[in-house]
Amino acid sequence: MTGERVHAFGDDALGEHDAVALAAAVRAGEVSAEELAEAAVARAEQVDGRLAPVAFEAYLTPRVGRSGPAAALAGVPTFLKDNVDLRGMPTGQGSAAFRARPARRTAGFAEQLLGTGLTVLGKTRLPEFGLNASTEYAAAEPVRNPWQPSHSPGASSGGAAALVAAGVVPIAHANDGGGSIRIPAACCGLVGLKPTRGRLVLNDQGRRLPIDLITDGVLTRTVRDTAAFFAAAEQQYRNPALPPLGLVAGSGERRLRIGLVLDSPLEAAVTDQQTRQAVERTAARLEALGHRVEPAVLPFGEQFAQDFTLYWGYIAFLIAATGKLVLDRGFQARRLDGLTQGLRRSFRREFLKTPGVVRRLRQAEQAYAGMFAEYDLILCPVLAHVAPPIGHLSPNVPFEELIGRLRRYVAFTPVNNVTGAPAISLPTGETADGRPIGVHLLAPHGEERRLLELAFELEQDRPWRRIQD
Template identity: 35%
Template sequence: MEGFDYKSYDGLGLAELVKKKEIQPKELLAEAISIIEEHNPKLNAVINKFYEKAEREAETLDLNGTFASVPMLLKDISQEIQGEKITSGSKVFQSYRAERDSEYVKQVRKTGALFVGQTNIPEFALMGITEPAFYGPTRNPWNLNHTPGGSSGGAAAAVASGMVPIAGANDGGGSIRIPGAFCGLFGLKPTRGRTPVGPNYARLWQGAAIDHILSRTVRDSAAMLDEISIFEKYAAFHAMPYQGSFLQQLQNSSDEKYTIAFSFQSPLGTEVHHECKEAVLKTVNLLESMGHNVVEIQAPVDGQKIAKSFLTMYFGEVSSWITTIEEMIGRKVKMNDVEPTTWILNLVGKATSAKEFALSLREWDKAAISMEIFHETYDFYLTPTTAFPPPKIGELEPSQSEKAAMQVTGKLGMGGLLKRIGIVEQVAENNLKRTPFTQLANLTGQPAMTVPFHLSSDGLPVGVQFMAARGREDLLFSLAGQLEQSEYWVPIQRNPFFKEKEIVMA
């Protein structure tokens, strides 16, 4: 196709070109591979490549799928392809290969997307930055000295640099929305139970974690959610089925008016950077000019209890995951098999009681009830996505004294001591201070989206987050459709990896 600019199209736009036979699937795939090979040495976003398999699949592809022939990357955790490596960002899995396709992969494959590789993640997707010891850090396309966020950091960097228009992602505490905000993308965490988790699991992180995608356009996210929303009979949670089309709701969104609550106060009572506040205030002014009713009020939940209950689950899940790994690899996991922080989190999880875990889940339910009542009055809750712009690579590493304490107590297996003196909680909470707004939706099961609505004075993206009641992704897409047309929507073309061209939505 003469003059074809792969990067200027979103996923649906590329699929439309293929369906019209304006470009062949193998030509599209070749463009994606070329750009990955060009950009990845700088970004370290893609850690496994499936080029030959994708080339074979392109020859026999059904071109009727929603994303027919669209190159796509999968996340290196939970999104397994049978026979391919899935390391979860850890050297302990360096030789492990998936026994079967995940249900997420099965559903996405039905759309006609071509899987070209896997993206980098922090070890076991545990951090809001992507700096695993095994693969090295992924860098932000807007500024290579900064992180793209995590845990879907490789996915975000790949989409934001133009390697692919969409990439698989998942979110257990903000892992779609944080990298979406840091890389100037649209990212939606669906309602608990909306997308598949099987066949290996019936729940992920007690229902806090869920899979979807990161994208440059809202319509790609809506179309994919239409395709992968299924009733999975063995799943622990099921979202109320949506009878319409999320994509259609997006396209019919122009006249809707909403009541929106907003706050830029951290639920932890900690600092919020002025750029993140500015992003919210800018959004509030726009919403009011569009005729929406906007009210400043905080969510009716205890932010400290939410953070504590999230961390209790987090510690317990890490410890449980270490046991699961031992079953998968057929031997005991040793301290040097995983990163030091992971090992310490495991020890603290072992020192966490069943009572503490049960009480933490009760806090989730209390918060969910409070937010359901809240959304009887307010259609959305608007906050910054993160409390700070993207940090620099290495900025959130534990201090030397913290590392020394972890190493000594880790060797001695003294998770209880670490818990009593609060070092691990301190490290974890220092990270949560950067991202205190995203965990609530994971615990309550609500859908939430990040919207690219601001650039800092340093030229780094800053996102704003909207939450809606459970099952109401349609409202989020409706509002996102309005916002995407505004002058405040940050064009992805402004980052150094993009040419100054508009995205074409054919």
């Protein structure tokens, strides 16, 4: 499938507004939550046949979020990613290995999201268990990128990214275990903040692991929507171990010292020219705004990549080994896709290395923190190359070739999952044919405010491109 951009922006209750504007309109009585939900459903039905982003529809029985002063986004429609439980809705995990049944409980993060006031209309698609960097399947239609449907929307929050970029909803849940907020944000022209580990209620899946890689968040089209969500979420739960975030409402005054990284320390992951230019142009903009940008080096190399890959395989191994107990008694490991099976086999061959892998990955946090003795933030690519065509990262690609492609593509984002530090993808670049390129800003633990303030400054200096233009 090739051709023009796919979006659903139009003259309805949603218009071209972001979540903050829609919530204000609901509070003022200018529009009702029901009217917003109806418009979002109509838009979802308009694009679903071309982009395939929806895993489960709850259009007739949406889950309405809380109301009240702390529910800053009350009445705004959204979707939940299909790997977080919401009572009454199935959680399919993007897998054909089991039959998803309605969840009996609501996960802690889903409760926090509902506390912001958002109305959940259904679930978004992800690749099997979120393990891939493209939302593709062994035997099902892939999720497609609204900017160019022949290309990947990224993953694992690819369904969420497609819905937000196409204008179906202004904000959607995403989570990130190796880049899964930032990668689809980069591919689809969105703002994607991966928060500090523990900033939001811990994800049920990640908290059981020796190293919790997974953090929840949202994908949005504006910085203020991301800032508003995190401020509203903090009203539901605040981690006393982290500095309070509050509502970040604009750019900061302090000029920052920013380290510039253009190349991954991985020899095989070569940053392509279009991505390199996007990062360099963003660096030039930051310097023009008065910030100091200097060359820097990430203190992680091939050993880190090998360790992360083995830990990735450990997760696939656990999924296969515990599926009948954790997911469904009818779980069939033989029906897992080629990527999950390949990761599982790789881990089984090298499982004796696991203690050393976990020890070294835990030590990465200290090396990461050391970068910020010299810099306030790090600027680098989100991905080593632009979003690939559908099929390039299909789970049907032979495993050794696929894992090589993934390592050459996802060469920057896993560092912040391992260390637990925050990072944000911003849509400051574009390819020669008009597709978005995201750039990546990394911050010390607990410094989401610093990221959001700089994001506001970049957005104000040059607003993001719009798919409808």
